[in-house]
């Protein structure tokens with residue numbers, strides 16, 4: 001069971017560009033998207049069919065609720081784009097990278 005985190009009660013800070021680049025190197029396959037207040041990290045996950053895709057979406061939703069940190073999800077039959085940013089700080093925070101790592105951990109290593 002994931003540890004529940006209430007990020008809203010913690011001091012969340014926007015990472016600076018150097019910190020973002022350093023953190024990005026820790027989450028393989030995630031890329032920067034957008035800029036300014038809309039900057040985010042995103043990754044596309046592909047699946048064999050809709051059943052697998054929606055199972056993944058449900059697992060991501062579980063993480064999002066447990067962490068109180070909610071990504072944008074763009075769902076198609078065989079893929080889901082997961083996009084994290086922290087609207088509370090109008091940028092990227094440690095929370096985005098921690099949640100990205102938790103989403104990656106749903107899948108076998110090297111599978112995406």
Ligand SMILES: C[C@H](O)[C@H](O)[C@H]1CNC2=NC(N)=NC(=O)C2=N1
Nearest residue numbers: 008068069070071085086087088
């Ligand atoms: C009050 C509530 O905890 C906050 O609004 C949380 C909810 N989920 C969130 N999700 C994301 N992606 N960014 C946030 O800043 C954020 N803030």
